Amino acid sequence: MSRLANALERVATKVENLSALDPAADAAQKVTGALPAGRVKDLLSGSDVGHPVHPLLITVPIGAFTSAAVLDLTGDHAAARRLIGLGILSTLPVAATGASDWSDTAGAERRVGLAHAALNTVALGAFATSWVLRRSPGRGKISSLVGLGILGASGWLGGHLSYAMGVGVDTTAFSQTPTDWSDVCDTADLVDGSPKAFTVEGESVLVVNRAGRIHALLNRCTHRGAPLNEGQLVGDCIECPWHASRFRLEDGMIEQGPATRPQPVLQTRVEGTRVQVRRSEPRALRVNAV
Numbered sequence: 001m002s003r004l005a006n007a008l009e010r011v012a013t014k015v016e017n018l019s020a021l022d023p024a025a026d027a028a029q030k031v032t033g034a035l036p037a038g039r040v041k042d043l044l045s046g047s048d049v050g051h052p053v054h055p056l057l058i059t060v061p062i063g064a065f066t067s068a069a070v071l072d073l074t075g076d077h078a079a080a081r082r083l084i085g086l087g088i089l090s091t092l093p094v095a096a097t098g099a100s101d102w103s104d105t106a107g108a109e110r111r112v113g114l115a116h117a118a119l120n121t122v123a124l125g126a127f128a129t130s131w132v133l134r135r136s137p138g139r140g141k142i143s144s145l146v147g148l149g150i151l152g153a154s155g156w157l158g159g160h161l162s163y164a165m166g167v168g169v170d171t172t173a174f175s176q177t178p179t180d181w182s183d184v185c186d187t188a189d190l191v192d193g194s195p196k197a198f199t200v201e202g203e204s205v206l207v208v209n210r211a212g213r214i215h216a217l218l219n220r221c222t223h224r225g226a227p228l229n230e231g232q233l234v235g236d237c238i239e240c241p242w243h244a245s246r247f248r249l250e251d252g253m254i255e256q257g258p259a260t261r262p263q264p265v266l267q268t269r270v271e272g273t274r275v276q277v278r279r280s281e282p283r284a285l286r287v288n289a290v
Helices: 003-016 019-032 039-045 059-074 077-102 107-133 141-164
Strands: 182-186 196-200 203-210 213-218 232-234 237-239 246-248 254-256 265-271 274-278
Touching (some): 019 077, 019 107, 039 077, 059 077, 182 196, 182 203, 213 274, 237 254
Antiparallel strands (some): 196 203, 213 265, 237 246, 246 254, 265 274
């Protein structure tokens, strides 16, 4: 790694371990975590579109603020002020979706997310100052540039949350279950309507006997990795014990967020009294190196 990358990694590690942020995070999460699982939470999480929407929405204010800086160079100050106004307004849905995602984090992820939000707030203040100062010709440029710099630092922390810490990423992305039929349990081990977890070639697999039909899914929730066997059945769905996402037993599709990715389902069969499972096909480019 380069010196810059090493320095940035040290900064990120310090933020991850900065327990002084926990009291503020506790207070903030009492507010952001008050929104229960349901339709509004699904919209904020991106359950309907299959991916978190916060990273998508953030492109609007970033684009507006960056374009305003370019227009400052060309001398079109009026257009630059309008773009800064657009950027400020577009932060409202960005903040709402980000707060919703952050409410489901804990520990080091939560600390980095809080620092990310704090920097965004400071950057927004700089852009708001710039917008006000631009009532006078030629003013507000410095505040805008300061805001861009802070926004860049915040964006780096946001990238660290996703790419280094896996927030918003399908937690089952690299799971490997067998493509050949493999024993998982005996039929006598299953009680109707009672989720149970078994280990198959190093992967935890959820097995449910529902009205005489056996279903199998990966046990690690795609949202934040909760053990689904500790959840409960709600109709024909398994409900996550941590954030109340619901996945259909039949095909793993999402009935309720905040999960944005469906739960991987395994094929099942019974040979004698032995329940066997397999994945229909391997996940491309995610096999272990030989």
